[in-house]
Amino acid sequence: MHTPFPIAHIACIVRDPLPPTRADLLRLFGAEMPRHGIGATLVGQAGEHAGPPWRGGGMYAVGRFSSRFASLLTPLWDGLGLLRAWRAPGSRPDCIQVRDKVASGVLARIVAAVLGVPFVVWLSFPIVEGYAVRRDAIWRQGRVLAWLPHALRAVVARTVLYGFVLPGARHVFVQSDAMAAALAVRGVPRARMTAVPMGVDTALFDRRHITPSLDPRLDGRRVVLYLGSVAQSRQSDFLLDVVALLRTHDPDVLLVIAGDAPSADEKAWMRAQIARRALGRHVLLTGWLPQRTALGYAVRAHAALSPIPRGALFDVSSPTKLVEYLALGIPCVANDIPDQAHVIAASGAGLCVPMDPAAFAAAVRRLLDEPLLAAAFAARGPAWVAGHRSYAILGQQVARAYTALLARGAP
Template structure:
């Protein structure tokens, strides 16, 4: 089977649900994916293991350039080999082009939603002080919601969605359940299993423990909340520290984060690593650590499936999370952490419960690894997706 695979990310993406899932695991099952993406690095060609790489030009700004970027994919795919289906990931306006292209050539059209694009633009509008920019974000948000909710998903032959919660929302809106497939975030078990030998199990039995957060520190994720929780906890645990494994998407946001750390007098208690490779990031989670995933409960994240929570559990790290549906389900089914409301008191109390019980943390570490191995690997997820793809032939 050969797919035309159109993604929002740049062509050098190493996202596991793009590079790993389509580039490696589905390719291993015989599904060839021709990746259509924009270059973000000068060192091309970029190695895409799943099939051919189709590079969309990245041009200077301007109306002519924008029009060409929209039309280029159609010009390109016309001269390329025959495809068995078109898969579009998170693209909205250009997604319409590929929907029409698929219908014109009588190909199955598959839409993949890894996050609610419209709500993402709404959140950007909320954080933007410039009124013109705010209005443009809101307009793009409304257009994206209209295109995705009223055209692309209802008229797709198959839609792969980020979570069970997202599936439920579209069913309520009248979309046929048979075409909606939840594909929550997973991990590549081969990589995780190879890393397990670096886990320091002896340290997990000790009393001393630190907190860790893995991921992007953009303002929409409210990273300041973790600092406030840490400040509260240090009244009882004065030596408690927090390591933020990641960075902010912009220097202005990083400056705000550093200022908040200083204002709360946490300079000696908080470490921000900056961007690291996956292997380097995981090394910070090998010891006696509690993983934090305080995902805000709002329209943007309510339907999300945070990778960090699955990575924590896969690496033997007990987690304290907020009750967005996917996280709540994972914690309840795995017994590998605690779920708490996103208030300083409730979240701090949950963390305290784990800090006070090394035995509970150790048992949760074991539970988490077993749960992820059984339920949340891309090796397993790829087989499910493969079955659905084959049913369309």
């Protein structure tokens, strides 16, 4: 269904810098929602770099994402952005939504009540649990003075989110069924939640239109892929433990990490871990690449890895990595966080094992040594993603939720 003119407008307060670059914002709200007659006006802070044009509706960037005062001024900036959106002719919001912001969630709930429109929360990651993880990491480092403000932030954010923001939401969009279950325990009615897992642009990840990399370092090697970011918080040295086990059985194995760490100190850490294990011949860390180039490396892979640490922070996540592998037709090994376990079981396109180096290595060896099994997995992935995790499919589900919400109107 395509509607040339939006029949409803959502004011979305977002955490990401504007213009947005995240695929879920660009595809879901910039492309899919307008097809269903729903426009999205973005409110947030300006980033340092230009992004693609925003085609979903209006956009009001107030303040700078990189400002040292952003944590204090963001609610005020977002309030000004909402005011501008409300005054804009022809696009007055029928709904106010806040995404991954706690303080601005307080403001948004109040403004929505004053204006008489529904208030919606979108949680793409567990915010307060992330604050708690950061607090605990600082404590383990022995930085007591730095720990105090982080501890205070974690307590206040938890109280505000679970005590005021979420109870006032007409609807809550979450990233996974596991996140919905966790919020239900905290009193959010399951009927008021919609799980929207991460999706894939199936046209972009169609291997038929991807040119394989001509990097000679891949020639004659049994390539195992990891696509994306590495970091200590992700326990990315786990990948090295897996390849260290694989090389004892297969001297031609090569782990290609098509990506890098987000910061200079994390980059140095990962390279030091590779050197410490003497894995220079068995690990190719490409660094950040243009997406098409990275996908060229991906389609040379015989198997792909998606290890996600277990715990409160990641158990409720919906990793994009796994569904990207499936869309590319790469047989994969993933560990047993709930969403990945579901995807593997439903698609039949990979192996799911605990996050243990020996278990991962054994599963990878099985894919490398059983080509018929690997080929069957590879064939199942693209069709399952197209039917369940494409942005077109997810867009239909999200549009139905908004349509029902806006039809009921404000409380």
